[in-house]
Amino acid sequence: MFITIKYFGQIAEITKQNEESMEFSGRLVSELLDILYSKYDALKSKDFQVAQNQELVFDNTEITGSEIALLPPFAGG
Amino acid sequence: MFITIKYFGQIAEITKQNEESMEFSGRLVSELLDILYSKYDALKSKDFQVAQNQELVFDNTEITGSEIALLPPFAGG
């Protein structure tokens, strides 16, 4: 499955890009995170949530959507 | 004791004046009210509070101050 991953705020500082696309052959959010952790070591120490098609998901959620986002702590207002 | 009585809002509509002064020989707020009720019959059916020197007082409060006010329900804001 071809997915797009968006990065924001301090997460984008680590990945040094706002967005990337990749072929993903796993099933769960946790599997995708393992791939990203191995690619971006500094991610491991960061606090973030994952959204799939603009809704927050959990580590054990199945990846079905094409748009994933890594969201650092919210700071609106 | 010479006192001044101020009237506001619908109370002033009944007394047809905003203020009057009178010699008062009684002691309590209730005694002053009896005088005013006999002067302004329509007052009896009205809801109001009494202030003495700008503080709310009760029927059994002693009159010591020179400025009494009859205050209809508040409608600020």
Place this chain on the structure above:
Amino acid sequence: MNNKKPKSVFKEGAINSEFIGNSIYKHQTKTSIGAHNIFLGQVRADVIDGKTVSAIEYTAYEDMANSKFYEIRESAFEKFDLTCMHIYHSLGKVSTGEICLFVFVSSPRRKVVFEALEYIVEAIKADVPVFGKEIFEDETHQWKQNT
């Protein structure tokens, strides 16, 4: 604070939106503020027994009202960590749709402004001797009463 003479909060007529905007503007130099909360009371065109309110004419026992506003102010500063507080209330005629009460609180933190603003507005409604004559379109009137 104790030597400060109570400043009148009353303004003749409606409080206009430009005055409010300008009041907000003046707070932009106070950089310890993180949150403002503003309450505005607006005159409603209530329909009572088929008659529509067109304006409220406010009067007050001014000396007592200003003391009460001052007490409310002092007690709010004591209870809440506020940076600023401003209160303005109309006297005289305010037409429907116009603003008759403007309460403005500011603090470093948002939780504080929510609590403080509600406290202040409720205290104004309950404790300040202001009277309101609701004038209907046909020139008759009735007396407003806070609930």
Place this chain on the structure above:
Amino acid sequence: MNNKKPKSVFKEGAINSEFIGNSIYKHQTKTSIGAHNIFLGQVRADVIDGKTVSAIEYTAYEDMANSKFYEIRESAFEKFDLTCMHIYHSLGKVSTGEICLFVFVSSPRRKVVFEALEYIVEAIKADVPVFGKEIFEDETHQWKQNT
């Protein structure tokens, strides 16, 4: 309401006081309104480890943020008897003392606006993916986090 496309609440840069005043002005034709409540978030010049914040640069996951703002709006209208609700949030750089969030609710009755405004502001802080880079006077930065 269900067919209405979410309108963006984001504005580039600070929200100025004139815009707020004008927004208040526009509500004076709505004569069923008795109470307005306005929350303003202002950028604080916090001092952290001896360095002073000079601005916050806001970014957002805009599509998701606009959906969340829309959900908050719908849910507030469902929970509270509101006549109007407006939300504006800055994107990009907002200097200390400037306003980055403007939430405006109106209702016939005051109790409603107090509850509704706090509900909306807390929901924005908790649920909307907006990110804030606190820029210090020496050009270094740290990432803001809502508490």
